[in-house]
Amino acid sequence: MVADTAVFQVRGACPHDCPDTCALLTTVQQGIAIKVQGNPAHPHTAGSLCAKVSRYTERTYHPERILQPLKRVGPKGAGQFEPVSWDAALTEIAARLQSIAARDPQAILPYSYAGTMGLVQGESMAARFFNQLGASQLERTICAAAGGEGLVHTLGGKLGMRVEFFAQAKLILIWGSNSIASNLHFWRYANEAKRQGAKLVCIDPRQSETADKCHEHIALLPGTDGALALGLMHELIAHDWLDHDYLERYTLGWSQLRARALQWPPERVAEVCGIATDQVVGLARDYGACVQTAPRSVSVGAKGTVGASEAVVAPVATAGSAAIRMNYGVQRVHGGGNAVRLIASLPALIGAWRQRSGGVLLSSSGSFPVQKAALQRPDLLAGHSPRTLNMVTLGDDLLRPASPVFGPAIEALVVYNSNPVAVAPDSGRVVSGFARPDLFTVVLEHFQTDTADYADFILPATTQLEHWDVHSSYGHTDVLLNRPAIAPVGQAKPNTQIFRELAQRMGFDAPCFQDTDEALCRQAFGHSVDFEALLDNGFVTLATPEARFAQGNFPTPSGKCEFFSDRLAAQGQDGLPDHVPNHEAAHSSAIYPLVMISPPARNFLNSTFVNVKSLRDIEGQPLLEIHPTDAAARGIESGHTVRVFNARGAHHCVAQVTKRARPGVVHGLGIWWRKLGLDGTNVNQLTSQRLTDLGHGPTFYDCVVQVQAAQDGGT
Incomplete structure (x- = not known):
C-alpha cells in the first residue's frame, strides 16, 4: 500500500479518438492526479502529448463534472x-x-x-x-466505415505500413489529414524524413497547418480525391512508371483498372478537382520517380504554396520509397469508399510495398487480434x-x-x-x-x-x-x-x-x-x-512484418491486391473503383453555391474538450473560414457574425477571412457544443444523413451552403 503522502506515477493510455494512442504517465500525490504526461519509454509517444491531453487533469477535476446520478x-x-x-x-x-x-x-x-x-x-x-x-x-x-470497407476490398483489411517507417521515405503524400493537429506523432516521423531530404506533399481542400509545413499543397475540391488518384494512375501508365513484375504477381484486375485510369488524362482531372494540370502531372512524376524496378530522376512540377511561418524549398523526389498517409477527411463524402480504394491501389502500381518505407497507411487496427466475441x-x-x-x-x-x-x-x-x-x-x-x-x-x-x-x-x-x-x-x-x-x-x-x-x-x-x-x-x-x-x-509491440506486402500475401480472397473486387460485384456494385461524385458537389446548386467541410478545430477532439476553458479560450468562438473573394462578394469581413444555411437549417458563427480556404469552399470548424455556440447550433445543423458509397458511413464533407452577413453585420 502506497502512503498517502507519497508521490508516484501510474502508466496508462490516452483513450481518445486519435491514431496516436499515446502512452501516459500520471503523477499522483495524496490520491490526487497532479500531472499527466507522455511516457518517454513508449517509442511512438516519446514523452510528448498534444495540448489537449496534457490538460487531462482539468477534465478529471473540472468544476462542472457530474459526480452523482x-x-x-x-x-x-x-x-x-x-x-x-x-x-x-x-x-x-x-x-x-x-x-x-x-x-x-x-x-x-x-x-x-x-x-x-x-x-x-x-x-x-x-x-x-x-x-x-x-x-x-x-x-x-x-x-471510419467507408475507408475501412475500401481497405477490406482492396488490401484485405485495415492494414498498411508501420508508421515508424515513414521516417525513411523519400516522398510522403499526406492525403486528407491535418497531421500536426490530429496525428502529432506521425508528423514527428514525417518531419524526420523531411530533414533527411524527403519531399512532403499535402493533399487537402484546406491549407491546414500541415500544408504550411509541406513542400507542396494540392487544394483539390472536396470529394474529388478519387479523380486525382485516377489521374496519377493515368500518368504512371502513360510514362510506364510501373512495376510490371509486382502488378503481374501480386494484383488482381490490373487490365480493367488500367482501362479505367486511361479515361482520366490530367486535363480532365484538373477540371474535376479544381486544380492546375501541372499539379497533377508534377505529383505523378514525383510518385513515378519512386517506382521500385526502374528508379529514375525526373523534374518536378510547379512549386506549391507554403505558409509564411516556414519557407520551404521543394526538392525533386528522387528514386526511393513513396509513402501515403491517408486520413479520414478523404472518406466523409459520397464516394469516400471508392476514393480510398483508388488511393490504396497506388502503391501496387509502382511496387512501393517492396520497401518497408513504401506503401500506404489509413488504419492499422486490423493488425490487432482483438477477441471481440469474448468481450x-x-x-x-x-x-x-x-x-x-x-x-x-x-x-x-x-x-x-x-x-x-x-x-x-x-x-x-x-x-x-x-x-x-x-x-x-x-x-x-x-x-x-x-x-x-x-x-x-x-x-x-x-x-x-x-x-x-x-x-x-x-x-x-x-x-x-x-x-x-x-x-x-x-x-x-x-x-x-x-x-x-x-x-x-x-x-x-x-x-x-x-x-x-x-x-x-x-x-x-x-x-x-x-x-x-x-x-x-x-x-x-x-x-x-x-x-x-x-x-x-504498459505497452506491448505486436510482431508484424516490416514490409507487409513485399511478397504479396494480401489477406484478400485472392491473396492479391484487388483492383477488382468479386465480393463487391456479387453485391451488385462496381467491382472496380471509380470516382463517385458528391451528393452535393461543387457548382451543383445555384441557391447554395459554396461547399462546406467541417474539419476539427485544433484544440478540440470531436466534441471532447470543448468545455475545458483553457482550450476553448484558445479557439475563441465558432469560426467559418472563407476565402477573401467569397467574403468580398458578400460584404463579409473577419470578425463579422455570419449566417451559414441550407435546406436543413442555419448556423451562426464568426467569419475568418483567410486564404486557408480556397474559393468556393468554406470551413466550419467543429465540433462545438451547440449550447456554447452563438445561437444554440453547430455546423451539424447543416450536414446531411446521406451515406457513403461503401460502409454506410457519414458524408459530413459533402454539403453545400450559402453564407450571408448576419443582420447586425458585426461581432
Whole structure:
C-alpha cells in the first residue's frame, strides 16, 4: 500500500479518438492526479502529448463534472435535474427498460462511439447487457466505415505500413489529414524524413497547418480525391512508371483498372478537382520517380504554396520509397469508399510495398487480434436477430413511427461514450427526436453535454484516470494498458460497473456479468498478447512484418491486391473503383453555391474538450473560414457574425477571412457544443444523413451552403 503522502506515477493510455494512442504517465500525490504526461519509454509517444491531453487533469477535476446520478425535473432540453441515489436511479431505469422490453426489446437502442477507444470501457459489458436484453443493434459507422470497407476490398483489411517507417521515405503524400493537429506523432516521423531530404506533399481542400509545413499543397475540391488518384494512375501508365513484375504477381484486375485510369488524362482531372494540370502531372512524376524496378530522376512540377511561418524549398523526389498517409477527411463524402480504394491501389502500381518505407497507411487496427466475441458475447443473443440501425441516421430513426419495415418505434435510448446531439449529422432532426416527450433517455457522462440536457437520467462515469482499460490503435501497432491512477471522483462509476449493476437489477445472472475490469482486459487479446508484459511495461509491440506486402500475401480472397473486387460485384456494385461524385458537389446548386467541410478545430477532439476553458479560450468562438473573394462578394469581413444555411437549417458563427480556404469552399470548424455556440447550433445543423458509397458511413464533407452577413453585420 502506497502512503498517502507519497508521490508516484501510474502508466496508462490516452483513450481518445486519435491514431496516436499515446502512452501516459500520471503523477499522483495524496490520491490526487497532479500531472499527466507522455511516457518517454513508449517509442511512438516519446514523452510528448498534444495540448489537449496534457490538460487531462482539468477534465478529471473540472468544476462542472457530474459526480452523482441526476434525474430530470424540467422540460427535455432545459437541462434541469435533481440529484438521486444510485439505487433509485438504477432501479427506475431497470423498471422502464423491462417494461419496454416486455413489449419488444428492439424498441431500446444503445448509442455509443469513441468517447473512449478502450476495448473494456467501450464495448464489453455494455455489449453483453444489450445482447442479453435483445435490444436493437447499432451500426457504428460515424467515423471510419467507408475507408475501412475500401481497405477490406482492396488490401484485405485495415492494414498498411508501420508508421515508424515513414521516417525513411523519400516522398510522403499526406492525403486528407491535418497531421500536426490530429496525428502529432506521425508528423514527428514525417518531419524526420523531411530533414533527411524527403519531399512532403499535402493533399487537402484546406491549407491546414500541415500544408504550411509541406513542400507542396494540392487544394483539390472536396470529394474529388478519387479523380486525382485516377489521374496519377493515368500518368504512371502513360510514362510506364510501373512495376510490371509486382502488378503481374501480386494484383488482381490490373487490365480493367488500367482501362479505367486511361479515361482520366490530367486535363480532365484538373477540371474535376479544381486544380492546375501541372499539379497533377508534377505529383505523378514525383510518385513515378519512386517506382521500385526502374528508379529514375525526373523534374518536378510547379512549386506549391507554403505558409509564411516556414519557407520551404521543394526538392525533386528522387528514386526511393513513396509513402501515403491517408486520413479520414478523404472518406466523409459520397464516394469516400471508392476514393480510398483508388488511393490504396497506388502503391501496387509502382511496387512501393517492396520497401518497408513504401506503401500506404489509413488504419492499422486490423493488425490487432482483438477477441471481440469474448468481450461482447454475441452468444447472449440466444438465436435472436434484432434489427440494426445506423448511427448516422439517428435523426430520422428517432422520428420514425413503428412500421412493418422499420419495426417498433424507438422508445428508449441509452447513450454512452458519445454526444449525438452535437456530433450526429442533420442535428435539427436529432434534437427533435431527443425532445420527444415519450422517449426515455439515459446518458452516461462526465459533463452535462448537449445530449445530457435531454436525458431522463444522467449517470456519472469515470474518466481514464479512474478505471482499467486496454487499447489497440489505428495509427501504430502497440497494445497499451491503462491502470487506474486515482479512485473514482465523487460517485462516478466505470461504464462496466454501471452495466453490471443494471444487469443485476434486470435479472441477468449469466456468470459473464460478474467479470472484473481486469479480467476483461485479459480477455481482450486472450493468449495472443503477454498480459504480464503489459502490466510491467504498459505497452506491448505486436510482431508484424516490416514490409507487409513485399511478397504479396494480401489477406484478400485472392491473396492479391484487388483492383477488382468479386465480393463487391456479387453485391451488385462496381467491382472496380471509380470516382463517385458528391451528393452535393461543387457548382451543383445555384441557391447554395459554396461547399462546406467541417474539419476539427485544433484544440478540440470531436466534441471532447470543448468545455475545458483553457482550450476553448484558445479557439475563441465558432469560426467559418472563407476565402477573401467569397467574403468580398458578400460584404463579409473577419470578425463579422455570419449566417451559414441550407435546406436543413442555419448556423451562426464568426467569419475568418483567410486564404486557408480556397474559393468556393468554406470551413466550419467543429465540433462545438451547440449550447456554447452563438445561437444554440453547430455546423451539424447543416450536414446531411446521406451515406457513403461503401460502409454506410457519414458524408459530413459533402454539403453545400450559402453564407450571408448576419443582420447586425458585426461581432
